[in-house]
Amino acid sequence: MIMRFGLIALSLLLAACGGPRTATPSFIAEGNPPLLSDWGMMVSDGASLTLSEGVLPYDLNTPLFSDYAHKQRTIWMPEGVSAEYREGDVLDFPVGTVITKTFYYPRGETPGEVLQTTSRAPGWRPDGLDLADIHLVETRVLVHRETGWLALPYVWNDAQTDAELRRAGDLQHFTLVSEDGERQALPYAVPNANQCAGCHAINNTTRQIQPIGPAARHINRDYDYGTGTQNQLIALVNAGYLDGHPDLADTPQAAVYTDPDAPLNDRARSYLDINCAHCHNPVGPADTSGLHLNADAPEGPNLGLCKLPIAAGGGTGGRRFGIQPGHPEESILVYRLEINDPGSMMPELGRSVRHEEGIALITDWIARMETQCGSDG
Amino acid sequence: MNTHHAMWALAGFSLAGMALTGCGGPAERDLASADRDYQSQLIEQLIDAQPGDVIEIPEGVFAFDRSLSLTVDGVTIRGQGADRTILSFQDQAQGAEGLLVTASDFTIENLAIEDTVGDGLKVNEGENIIIRGVRVEWTNGPDTNNGAYGIYPVQTTNVLVENSIAIGAADAGIYVGQSRNVVVRRNRAERNVAGIEIENTIGADVYENVATENTGGILVFNMPNLPQPGYWTRVYNNHVFANNTGNFGHEGTPVASIPAGSGIVVNSNDQVEIFDNQIADNRTANIIISSLHSTGYSDYAVQEDFDPYPEGIHIHGNAFSGGGNNPDGLDLQGLKLVVAGPLGRMPDVLWDGYYDAEKMVDGEMPAELRICLDNGEAGLVNADGPNSYANPSVVTDEHQCSLPPLPAVDLPLAAE
Numbered sequence: 001m002i003m004r005f006g007l008i009a010l011s012l013l014l015a016a017c018g019g020p021r022t023a024t025p026s027f028i029a030e031g032n033p034p035l036l037s038d039w040g041m042m043v044s045d046g047a048s049l050t051l052s053e054g055v056l057p058y059d060l061n062t063p064l065f066s067d068y069a070h071k072q073r074t075i076w077m078p079e080g081v082s083a084e085y086r087e088g089d090v091l092d093f094p095v096g097t098v099i100t101k102t103f104y105y106p107r108g109e110t111p112g113e114v115l116q117t118t119s120r121a122p123g124w125r126p127d128g129l130d131l132a133d134i135h136l137v138e139t140r141v142l143v144h145r146e147t148g149w150l151a152l153p154y155v156w157n158d159a160q161t162d163a164e165l166r167r168a169g170d171l172q173h174f175t176l177v178s179e180d181g182e183r184q185a186l187p188y189a190v191p192n193a194n195q196c197a198g199c200h201a202i203n204n205t206t207r208q209i210q211p212i213g214p215a216a217r218h219i220n221r222d223y224d225y226g227t228g229t230q231n232q233l234i235a236l237v238n239a240g241y242l243d244g245h246p247d248l249a250d251t252p253q254a255a256v257y258t259d260p261d262a263p264l265n266d267r268a269r270s271y272l273d274i275n276c277a278h279c280h281n282p283v284g285p286a287d288t289s290g291l292h293l294n295a296d297a298p299e300g301p302n303l304g305l306c307k308l309p310i311a312a313g314g315g316t317g318g319r320r321f322g323i324q325p326g327h328p329e330e331s332i333l334v335y336r337l338e339i340n341d342p343g344s345m346m347p348e349l350g351r352s353v354r355h356e357e358g359i360a361l362i363t364d365w366i367a368r369m370e371t372q373c374g375s376d377g
Numbered sequence: 378m379n380t381h382h383a384m385w386a387l388a389g390f391s392l393a394g395m396a397l398t399g400c401g402g403p404a405e406r407d408l409a410s411a412d413r414d415y416q417s418q419l420i421e422q423l424i425d426a427q428p429g430d431v432i433e434i435p436e437g438v439f440a441f442d443r444s445l446s447l448t449v450d451g452v453t454i455r456g457q458g459a460d461r462t463i464l465s466f467q468d469q470a471q472g473a474e475g476l477l478v479t480a481s482d483f484t485i486e487n488l489a490i491e492d493t494v495g496d497g498l499k500v501n502e503g504e505n506i507i508i509r510g511v512r513v514e515w516t517n518g519p520d521t522n523n524g525a526y527g528i529y530p531v532q533t534t535n536v537l538v539e540n541s542i543a544i545g546a547a548d549a550g551i552y553v554g555q556s557r558n559v560v561v562r563r564n565r566a567e568r569n570v571a572g573i574e575i576e577n578t579i580g581a582d583v584y585e586n587v588a589t590e591n592t593g594g595i596l597v598f599n600m601p602n603l604p605q606p607g608y609w610t611r612v613y614n615n616h617v618f619a620n621n622t623g624n625f626g627h628e629g630t631p632v633a634s635i636p637a638g639s640g641i642v643v644n645s646n647d648q649v650e651i652f653d654n655q656i657a658d659n660r661t662a663n664i665i666i667s668s669l670h671s672t673g674y675s676d677y678a679v680q681e682d683f684d685p686y687p688e689g690i691h692i693h694g695n696a697f698s699g700g701g702n703n704p705d706g707l708d709l710q711g712l713k714l715v716v717a718g719p720l721g722r723m724p725d726v727l728w729d730g731y732y733d734a735e736k737m738v739d740g741e742m743p744a745e746l747r748i749c750l751d752n753g754e755a756g757l758v759n760a761d762g763p764n765s766y767a768n769p770s771v772v773t774d775e776h777q778c779s780l781p782p783l784p785a786v787d788l789p790l791a792a793e
Binding site (some may be wrong): 167168169171187189192193194195197200201204205207215285287288290302303306308309310311312313314315316317318319320341342343344348349352 | 381416417420421423424442444446447448469470471472473477478482493494495496501502522524525526529531532549552554555599601602603604627628629630631652
């Protein structure tokens with residue numbers, strides 16, 4: 001408690017000096033910095049969070065669902081290095097790269113209440129966040145060191161002035177309030193450092209941790225930088241962070257899962273790709289199931305069509321097939337999205353409430369399939 | 378016993394099953410005095426672990442509200458005994474297993490993992506895995522809402538599971554999947570849907586285990602659409618008795634089709650030698666040999682090169698007693714009536730009758746692919762599955778043959 005008061009006092013003192021604080025981003029090559037501010041990627045005085053100069057924000061076409069948390073993602077690299085373009089995989093980031101993802105919610109009326117919204121949260125700015133109406137929960141740092149990528153979870157303090165390293169993770173209890181005023185318990189889990197590898201080691205044999213989002217197909221989209229709207233890949237090139245890329249026309253682009261103009265199949269596959277394929281790919285931790293949901297997985301049993309479960313346990317929901325074409329209500333895939341029991345739900349980590357919009361999409365996708373499962377199906 | 382008595386017996390079983398479900402069976406462990414602060418310490422130890430480290434967990438009951446994971450090779454986790462060091466996950470709100478290990482050269486011993494929401498101990502890919510003296514238990518007893526697997530190494534090579542206990546899993550107590558070179562010995566599996574299950578695994582010796590009060594005692598399975606089909610399993614010197622618990626598996630899982638009262642079950646697997654076991658009082662059948670055709674599969678969903686036929690099965694030297702007297706379900710009751718009459722019991726080996734006609738040579742199955750029963754008085758019934766069970770018959774004489782013994786698994790980790 002003494003320390004917390006100290007931090008508040010410090011922030012008041014700094015705020016009193018006038019003008020936003022600034023910080024200098026740095027690559028910390030060793031150790032586990034105890035505070036998010038040690039990295040210098042962003043600075044907060046409790047009223048406003050500001051990205052440091054050179055720290056580039058980005059969004060994904062279709063993001064991972066994380067209990068309706070909003071996310072501010074950033075990339076930064078030290079002077080003199082840049083990423084190489086790779087078509088199907090994440091960009092080849094150099095040692096020194098620091099990626100952050102800050103999870104936050106619009107505040108509800110009473111402490112502990114957070115709002116479920118699908119549009120941009122109030123307070124979003126191109127260069128940071130106004131904190132008057134939002135609550136910062138955690139910031140995850142992915143740093144590329146000589147020894148490989150390292151994931152570090154930081155949990156924001158009550159004063160919202162800094163976040164502290166919490167390698168053992170955390171379990172916070174919020175009430176999530178929908179736009180209709182419905183309330184549900186939200187046990188929000190901050191992953192521990194090993195659990196970070198549960199998603200970010202997408203090859204379960206090499207087990208190398210790597211970023212998932214900043215692949216060309218996910219970040220090939222426009223972003224409003226305040227100074228103008230630009231394609232994120234071009235912005236990375238202009239910032240000196242990306243060493244060229246093919247014509248945008250030749251660059252893959254994942255569908256936006258909410259885009260009514262995109263084909264349903266593309267939207268569904270994009271949603272499954274970002275939400276499931278970090279484990280459900282042919283070399284991932286969930287290859288044990290024989291279910292592959294990566295963007296380029298061919299249609300067939302391994303995509304779940306008429307596929308029997310292997311080790312699903314209660315995750316079957318009493319349903320026979322991963323996907324029963326035409327019958328979402330008979331498909332294990334949909335059950336796994338609908339259930340909140342940690343032993344049965346999917347993804348295994350990263351959510352504790354249902355993603356209604358995602359369920360609706362996958363339900364619609366399966367409902368319109370016409371394949372037949374054969375005589376016994 | 379006449380037919381009426383048999384019906385009564387069946388009714389009795391159902392009532393017992395309902396009573397268990399209704400009252401929830403025994404209560405879960407009381408965590409009032411459990412240590413809740415140890416969680417963060419253990420998580421940090423697991424994160425900071427270096428190859429060669431031994432993480433000692435003291436005696437006590439420790440409560441966890443989220444899952445544990447280990448990603449570093451060469452680590453040993455050691456408790457003070459399966460009844461002394463207890464990791465309870467009754468309050469778990471996050472994570473699909475109690476402890477998830479994605480690492481090689483891993484040993485875990487002398488502790489208990491209780492009441493996880495999903496699987497108990499999962500080891501996903503790795504070499505040289507020792508699981509010894511570990512108890513994984515759902516303390517409320519058999520319940521469909523329990524986690525699926527107790528002890529669960531998958532895609533592992535060189536695996537030893539010994540002197541461990543698995544109780545109450547809603548799928549399999551001890552499940553070794555998609556692995557190579559495995560020894561499962563001297564364990565006790567009880568009140569799970571499947572006691573011990575070897576699935577899509579190449580080279581497994583399963584011996585000196587006790588499997589009782591499960592729905593099925595010991596299972597050797599192959600499932601389609603996985604990277605590796607399994608073969609070569611020896612099941613010997615086990616005590617497999619009274620596996621008569623009503624199936625409480627989740628509908629849709631492969632084990633949900635196991636009839637209550639199954640001793641040892643081979644499904645779609647090849648080169649399985651079952652010998653010198655004591656197999657008793659499993660009310661459907663002491664041994665079942667079956668094909669994926671009998672477990673609710675669809676043509677569309679199976680990879681083309683999947684072989685659903687159990688082949689090269691050799692049963693010899695087992696001591697059978699009792700069992701087969703009261704099969705699970707009306708179909709199997711009917712089958713028993715046809716082949717054994719109302720007072721008799723099912724022959725010790727029940728085969729669903731599916732075989733691969735394309736492999737026949739001059740009207741006969743090549744010797745190495747046969748299902749061989751060389752076990753004294755024990756009989757074998759062909760349930761005639763391919764003809765919708767129209768003409769089941771006892772065919773013991775046609776299957777009287779033997780096969781060369783399978784080689785033992787060579788696992789240095791298991792050297793005595």
